[in-house]
Amino acid sequence: MPSIEDIRAAREVVARVAVRTPVFDSRHLGALVGADVVVKAENLQRTGSFKIRGGYNRIAALPLADRPRGVVAASAGNHAQGVALAAQMVGVPATIYMPLDASMAKVEATRGYGAAVEFTGVTFDDAQAAAREHAVRDGSTFVSAFDDELIIAGAGTLGLELLEQAPDVDVVLVPCGGGGLLSGVAVAIRALRPGVRIIGVQASGCAAMVRSVEQGAIEAAVRAATIADGIAVKRPGDLTFPLIAALVDEMIAVTDEEIVETILLLLERHKLLVEGAGAAAAAALVGGQVRGLEGKRVAVVLSGGNIDLPLIQSVIRRGLTVSGRNLVLKTRILDRPGALMALLQILAENRVNIVDILHHREGLDIVVTDTEVQLTVETRDATHARDVLALLTRRGYDVQRIR
Numbered sequence: 001m002p003s004i005e006d007i008r009a010a011r012e013v014v015a016r017v018a019v020r021t022p023v024f025d026s027r028h029l030g031a032l033v034g035a036d037v038v039v040k041a042e043n044l045q046r047t048g049s050f051k052i053r054g055g056y057n058r059i060a061a062l063p064l065a066d067r068p069r070g071v072v073a074a075s076a077g078n079h080a081q082g083v084a085l086a087a088q089m090v091g092v093p094a095t096i097y098m099p100l101d102a103s104m105a106k107v108e109a110t111r112g113y114g115a116a117v118e119f120t121g122v123t124f125d126d127a128q129a130a131a132r133e134h135a136v137r138d139g140s141t142f143v144s145a146f147d148d149e150l151i152i153a154g155a156g157t158l159g160l161e162l163l164e165q166a167p168d169v170d171v172v173l174v175p176c177g178g179g180g181l182l183s184g185v186a187v188a189i190r191a192l193r194p195g196v197r198i199i200g201v202q203a204s205g206c207a208a209m210v211r212s213v214e215q216g217a218i219e220a221a222v223r224a225a226t227i228a229d230g231i232a233v234k235r236p237g238d239l240t241f242p243l244i245a246a247l248v249d250e251m252i253a254v255t256d257e258e259i260v261e262t263i264l265l266l267l268e269r270h271k272l273l274v275e276g277a278g279a280a281a282a283a284a285l286v287g288g289q290v291r292g293l294e295g296k297r298v299a300v301v302l303s304g305g306n307i308d309l310p311l312i313q314s315v316i317r318r319g320l321t322v323s324g325r326n327l328v329l330k331t332r333i334l335d336r337p338g339a340l341m342a343l344l345q346i347l348a349e350n351r352v353n354i355v356d357i358l359h360h361r362e363g364l365d366i367v368v369t370d371t372e373v374q375l376t377v378e379t380r381d382a383t384h385a386r387d388v389l390a391l392l393t394r395r396g397y398d399v400q401r402i403r
Contacts, residue, residue, distance in 0.1 A: 001243060002149045004191035007156035007184065010057045014157050017056045017089060021045050023165040023299070028269045029285050034294040038169075039266075039282065040162050043274050043305030047109070049230070050158055050181055050303050051082030051145075057154030058143050059086040067092045072140045074098070074128035076229040077106025078277075078304050079145040084113035095134065097127040103229065105308045123224045124177075125234045146180030147237030156184030162299055163192055170296040173281040175303045176200040176209050176251070177231030179240030185301070186247035197249050199290060201281045203228040204253040209236045209244060213251045227256045227315075230277030230304055250290075254280055257322055258287035264319030266302070273312075278304040321403055324382025326355075328374070328402040331392065335371040343373065346395060352388055353378040374402070 023038050030037035042050045059071060070093035073083045080096040087094035094115040098107060099122055110117055120130040128145070135142035144151055158181065162172065172189060176182040182200045189196050202210050205226030212219045218241050224232040236244075244251070259276050262283040266272045274282075282300045284290050307315075320326035333339040340357075347354065356376040379385040392399045 001239065002153045002156065002184065002187055004188060006149065006153040007160060007188050010053075010150070010153040011157045011160060013057050013060050014053045014154055017046060017086070018053050018157070019044075019046055020161055023162070024270065026270065026300070028265065029282060029300065030298075032288075033285050033290070033298070035296045035298045037285065037298045037300060038166050039270070039272075040158070040165070040299060040301045041272060042158060043272060043278050043302045047078070047081040047085055047113075048304055048306040049078040049082070049278070050155060051078045052085060053082075053157050054148075054151035054154030054180060054184070055079065055082030055143065056086040056089070058148060058150040059083065059090050059092065061150055062090065062092065062141060066141055069138065070094060070140045071143050072097070072131050072134045073143040073145065074124060074131035075145055076124050076127075076232065077103050077110070077306055078230050080106060080110040080115065080117075081113060081306070083143050084110045084115035088114045095140070097131040097134070099123055099127050103306065103308045103311070106306050109306070123234060124232060125224070144237070146178030146233070147239050148180075149239065151180050152184040152187070152239065152243070154184070155181045156188045158301065159185035159188030162301070163189065166297065166299050168297050169193070169196060169299045171197040171199065171290075171293060171298045172301070173199045173201055173284055173290070173298070174301045175231055175277055175280040176202050176244070177233040177277065178237050179209055179244050180237070181301070181303060182248060183240040183243035186243060190247050198247065199250045199252065199284070200244060200248050201284045202251065202253050203231055203259065203276070203280055204255050206232040206234060207253040208234055209241070210251040210253050212236050212241055213245055213248075216245070226276065227259055227311075228276035228280055230275060231280060252284055252289050254283040254287055254289060258283040260315050260318045261322050262286045263315050264323070272302065273305050273307065274302050275304050275307040278302045324385045325379055326376070327379050327385045327388070328376050329389065329399055330372060330374040330402060331397045331399045332370045332372050333397075335369055340373065343397070346392065347375075347377065347388070350388055350391065351380070
């Protein structure tokens with residue numbers, strides 16, 4: 001198993017390519033839990049995530065005789081970029097297997113680093129099976145996304161940095177998929193600050209590590225359905241699982257709604273663009289999943305920031321809806337001149353901005369004298385949205401909130 005000495009050795013290697021990412025205070029996250037919270041912004045790392053740390057540490061160690069045959073890996077995107085850049089810098093060919101629906105931003109970045117991309121299956125695990133078969137066929141070196149001593153040691157260098165930047169930390173929250181980052185950080189922290197509370201966070205749509213730790217043995221998830229594609233791994237690693245079971249204090253799961261809300265919070269409050277997997281650990285604070293943080297010094301790892309522009313749009317829309325600032329409602333008005341204007345006047349007087357209006361005049365449940373109106377509006381917050389709905393009801397409108 002990787003040791004603190006392995007991580008220190010990896011740091012000398014990783015320093016050739018990785019940057020020392022900053023640690024920022026987060027007063028907003030701190031206010032949510034009554035703690036002093038800092039975030040480790042690994043979304044600002046080279047290639048947009050922590051994966052370059054392990055990828056370069058692994059590929060730089062390839063024997064010269066193995067390099068001409070190249071490397072092959074599987075990834076939803078971040079490991080792909082880390083391996084592709086590491087291979088380019090070391091001078092070896094790389095082939096990456098990715099799920100069919102992988103983020104195009106991650107696909108194009110991977111190609112931009114010189115790797116060949118092959119699409120297969122719908123999950124990371126499908127892509128990993130294909131990559132392993134490829135390695136057997138042509139003798140290339142398979143580079144695991146997490147289940148490799150050098151990968152774990154490389155990821156653990158983040159833990160060394162974090163302890164130097166926040167030496168008085170009491171609690172550390174780390175996202176977890178297959179467990180490479182969490183296990184590496186846990187090894188580093190347990191060796192240097194054994195009293196620190198370590199919490200791993202997964203997405204509830206693919207929480208195999210949470211379940212495995214609960215059961216005391218590796219248990220694969222049935223499906224991988226989450227916005228956090230970077231941690232949607234159905235089976236924990238054979239190396240990472242025992243490390244996490246032994247070294248990590250808690251494993252918890254967060255919902256996609258909590259992740260979406262957190263992405264929006266980090267973007268709006270901290271000007272940090274973070275992907276679903278990268279926001280998972282912070283989402284545990286936003287969702288109130290962690291107890292006993294009052295008065296503590298808490299560090300949260302934001303592990304990556306590679307997110308597609310169309311997904312950002314969807315996240316913003318969903319986040320505004322969850323926070324109550326986007327409201328979709330429907331009601332009925334008389335089908336006559338001035339009826340719609342009267343409704344809109346009420347909304348205008350209450351500082352509600354109209355985004356979209358739809359009329360429905362036909363339907364078995366709509367009488368001939370009425371028309372149904374669906375409105376998408378912007379409100380200040382959830383309280384304002386509730387007040388607007390209550391006001392419309394008092395004014396005689398039969399209002400239904402759609403979302």
